[in-house]
């Protein structure tokens with residue numbers, strides 16, 4: 001889809017005045033300015049294309065591996081190259097394809113499914129997207145210079161701390177951390193989107209299943225990625241500053257990495273799998289021509305899987321000599337998670353059985369995916385049984401199992417989703433005939449490729465080795481696998497050809513081609529950039545099926561916000577549970593600020609990889625300034641009037657603050673993720689205590705209790721000052737407000753200094769032992785957050801001085817106060833742990 | 843304020859009384875499982891690392907986990923009961939896909955109830971492991 005398709009005025013003259021104003025407000029920029037778009041339909045589309053590009057890259061790496069493994073003692077690749085390639089294959093597939101594609105599809109489609117004009121923070125999505133592109137290109141690029149990481153996608157130390165001195169591991173750690181931050185940004189966006197941007201009337205029992213799944217998945221991202229980021233931070237500190245977190249000779253422990261990695265890593269499997277299931281949950285009712293059976297059960301399955309999947313991390317560590325009890329506990333959770341997974345599969349099958357199924361390629365891919373996934377699930381239950389895992393661990397059996405789950409559970413449903421949603425996005429249909437060829441080629445190729453891997457694994461072929469001797473007798477199996485991989489690849493080529501081929505001469509697809517029941521099918525053909533003509537009232541799960549005259553009413557502008565009198569982009573915000581309209585939210589339009597912010601943020605990570613720290617710091621400064629500019633100019637605008645008539649006699653406020661506002665939710669959710677990272681670091685502290693007989697070690701001079709106590713006191717004063725500032729601002733007591741801010745700034749900075757002064761004055765040397773190192777990490781983390789809190793103080797003062805924050809329009813200080821609640825908690829935990837624990841442990 | 847009963851679609855515009863607690867009921871039961879799980883794991887890990895005797899038996903852990911389990915099951919039963927009651931309230935047997943508040947309440951009740959069953963099963967799984975595996979080896 002290109003820019004002109006939107007801007008071309010075909011049919012514009014038939015529109016009435018209000019529709020024209022609406023169209024103007026939402027018009028996509030043209031020519032080179034096209035790239036400044038932030039609307040979900042553009043950013044979402046770019047995101048999808050970029051993720052698929054990375055998928056192709058990962059796929060090509062996979063083919064290279066298969067060529068190398070086709071015959072024994074092959075020398076197509078060297079050991080070194082092979083190591084880089086399988087590491088990159090795993091990392092690209094997991095971090096640059098599987099997670100981003102789900103966010104991409106959701107950014108593209110979620111607002112449409114909710115009948116919203118856009119997500120609440122379009123610029124945040126755009127920023128996340130550009131970060132993703134920059135980081136992804138950087139990480140992938142490393143392989144062309146032969147400096148890619150070699151540790152496997154889980155980067156176990158000490159392999160990655162001591163034996164790899166090149167920049168490869170740094171590229172992995174920093175490049176992927178950067179992308180993870182972008183993923184979290186998207187998660188925040190999606191959570192707030194589902195909770196606050198539903199159409200009026202869409203209460204909890206009417207939410208489309210896709211949105212339920214995405215809500216669960218986004219929350220999982222929020223709790224799963226931060227531990228990994230904490231781990232990345234520790235490993236990068238070890239690599240660049242020699243702080244011995246994973247170095248056993250100085251009290252560190254490589255096992256900590258494994259814990260942090262797998263607390264992320266297992267939920268990750270479900271993070272990539274559930275959104276694909278979510279697509280299936282949209283496709284199945286449409287082709288069965290009947291509502292989904294067991295809605296409540298599917299909600300149960302989504303929420304239940306989300307929780308249970310966090311109880312599985314240790315099953316990847318069965319062979320590391322943990323206590324039998326711990327292993328048992330995790331084995332149990334691994335079995336339990338099969339229950340909700342089974343339940344949702346039953347619901348899908350039941351729906352297909354009771355419905356009148358219409359055949360289509362889309363359904364073929366859905367069924368093929370489900371079947372493949374079930375086989376993978378069965379071998380998964382096998383490896384979750386600890387004794388079996390001792391046998392299969394690190395063999396090709398695992399590679400076989402994992403691809404059945406990942407390709408069956410994610411790739412096939414995503415391809416089904418592309419077939420399904422292609423007409424909604426582009427207005428043209430994909431070919432059913434080519435689709436069938438693609439499907440059979442993929443399904444057959446996939447099984448031919450991956451089924452033999454189970455056998456070669458059982459025959460003893462280890463994974464992650466670049467070749468194998470002819471005596472192992474797995475040559476035929478490997479040759480079959482390689483042939484299968486190419487058949488699979490041909491299937492993808494057919495699919496891609498169909499997606500990309502020019503469809504100029506093909507007629508437009510009819511509106512709602514599949515005769516589906518959910519809101520995203522309101523999209524006109526060709527689509528208009530406004531999302532929906534008017535934001536509907538929803539009284540059913542399948543409004544297009546059940547609500548009479550629905551499409552006509554929407555198109556005639558009979559519902560909410562059919563106009564843009566002020567020429568601004570607006571969408572409705574509703575309450576979390578009952579979805580009652582509470583705000584008319586103005587969302588920002590196109591900008592290049594997000595690009596600059598992404599480039600400078602990327603600079604921090606990329607330059608640090610090469611240890612160019614001063615350049616990185618400058619880049620960081622620019623990122624900081626850009627982001628402040630963005631916040632200053634683009635958020636919490638004071639509207640020209642308080643309320644606005646949104647249609648149907650409803651008048652809503654334009655500006656709200658506190659827990660009704662989307663910004664408040666974004667802050668709250670972000671801080672949950674931030675706390676999770678912090679708790680992971682605290683976990684590290686106690687982890688060292690459990691694995692060492694002497695922790696804190698004898699003779700270590702701790703940070704003492706005086707300075708931590710002083711720090712806690714001063715930061716608590718800073719907190720109280722923040723509360724006072726919020727209150728006095730609301731009472732329009734300017735002097736009090738500024739005084740409170742000054743007091744807050746001074747005391748907090750003092751507190752930050754005090755928390756660092758504790759370890760400093762006791763000469764704790766972070767390179768000597770892990771104990772001082774972890775204390776420094778906790779104090780440093782806290783101090784950094786305090787400084788950020790102070791920046792927020794200053795920002796609020798400046799906002800008020802500039803008249804951009806008033807007694808009534810006080811979202812800035814309200815959100816900053818929310819940040820400070822979390823900050824106080826962080827400080828209290830840090831001080832109690834570093835000062836209090838050494839006293840009880842002695 | 844806007845307790846729109848049957849057939850909604852009428853909004854006063856000024857409101858905000860949300861049935862805010864509804865969503866927390868859904869996550870209540872799995873949270874109990876999570877707490878039980880974490881407590882069991884941490885007790886076992888810390889005990890085995892710090893306090894196990896020479897024969898590495900973990901009798902104390904078994905006792906502790908038994909206690910956690912009883913507590914967790916009581917809470918889960920409570921949550922499940924609330925969910926069940928809500929699900930049944932004014933039950934008409936149909937799927938809860940209407941737009942009334944009562945439908946929403948029944949659906950949330952159903953999910954709460956089902957989730958407490960699932961959490962109970964998962965909790966029992968954890969407890970059984972402790973029952974059968976009594977050592978730190």
Ligand code: HEM
Nearest residue numbers: 059062065086090093098152153154399406463464465485
């Ligand atoms: C398109 C066809 C694919 C082929 C032919 C393929 C092939 C392979 C092979 C041969 C390995 C084993 C490397 C080794 O242990 O020596 C591997 C590992 C892996 N693959 Fe794939 N793969 C494909 C698609 C995918 C997809 C779609 C994903 C994820 C969404 C994925 C994720 C992984 C992961 C995580 C590993 C483990 C890497 C490691 O050991 O660090 N693969 N793949």
Ligand SMILES: [Cu+2]
Nearest residue numbers: 266312315316
């Ligand atoms: Cu796992």
